[in-house]
Amino acid sequence: MRDDNPASIVVFDVNETLLDITTLEPLFARVFGDGAVMREWFAQLILYSQTMTLSGLYTPFGALGVGTLQMIGTTRGVTIADGDVDELKERMAAMPAHADAVPALSRLRDAGFRLVTLTNSASGASPTPLERAGLGEFFERSFSVEAVRKFKPAPETYRLVAENMDVETSDLCLVACHLWDTIGAQAAGCRGALITRPHNAILPAAEVPTPDLAASDLTILAEQIVQRWQVSR
Structure with missing residues (x-):
């Protein structure tokens, strides 16, 4: 079942989510x-x-x-x-990409999603860590929190992406393996998709936002995103 307002842009955290x-x-x-x-x-x-x-x-x-x-x-x-x-x-x-990163990114790109990254790390000269890991080609843009001088999960970091992509935060789905990141994204009006890599899990406590989607493998999570919010091509 798809939401009436699909998330057309998938925003990826970088450290640990994509890079090992x-x-x-x-x-x-x-x-x-x-x-x-x-x-x-x-x-x-x-x-x-x-x-x-x-x-x-x-x-x-x-x-x-x-x-x-x-x-x-x-x-x-x-x-x-x-x-x-x-x-x-x-x-x-020089951190390498997780094995499930390329298949997942390929699936989302082929399904018509726009892909960007949002990282706490500062931007740097090419080749970037993403480029060294062979993932740079998948992303339309890469955002760093240094632009707002605040770290995730500050709401300004997610709004930075929405403003620069000229969309509402509700058009964004944040993919991360850290629940504090998906919580921040959801609080800012984005969707949240959690990849439960080792040492990361859902926090079952009152008023803690549950991710819209969750999976133990990025390829499975990507398929869930496609099934829920696939955009028209």
């Missing part, structure tokens, strides 16, 4: 003796990015990522060397 952040784990295994520390680092990075926005402050995501690595080094009594910082930057710039 587990390729950062060897750095954390070497530095801290445990690759699982990468999850602590990423969670703290998201926490402090959102803290900066709530406080009316802004520091680029990459700089926060480096600072978070150094902060965890301090709390764990581990010295973070310049080479460790360089390796983090190099690995973040």
Whole structure:
């Protein structure tokens, strides 16, 4: 069954949703003796990015990522060397695409959807991480929160996409593997589609928006989007 007002533009989160952040784990295994520390680092990075926005402050995501690595080094009594910082930057710039990304993006593009990205990461020179991962060709535009100097899930970040694409937020469907991202998108008037990659799930609590769609695989989620909101060609 399709909604009366279909979501014609699919907006993809990038880090972890499309690009595989587990390729950062060897750095954390070497530095801290445990690759699982990468999850602590990423969670703290998201926490402090959102803290900066709530406080009316802004520091680029990459700089926060480096600072978070150094902060965890301090709390764990581990010295973070310049080479460790360089390796983090190099690995973040070279994260590969998840195996389900290309089939899902191909399905949505072939069904007539317009595809864009919205990331907390700052924009950069070509080749971008998406281009290095072989995904750049699928997207009409790539948006960074740096334009509004606020991190997701601030409503201004989703409105940025709607305004630049000259549509209403209700025309957008945000695809992400982080529930905090789909919650923010839905609160801003967008649709939300959750890909439940490992370490991400729905939060069953009162007043927490449930994603419009959810699946454990991006190709399945893409098919759900097509079946619900396929646009006329």
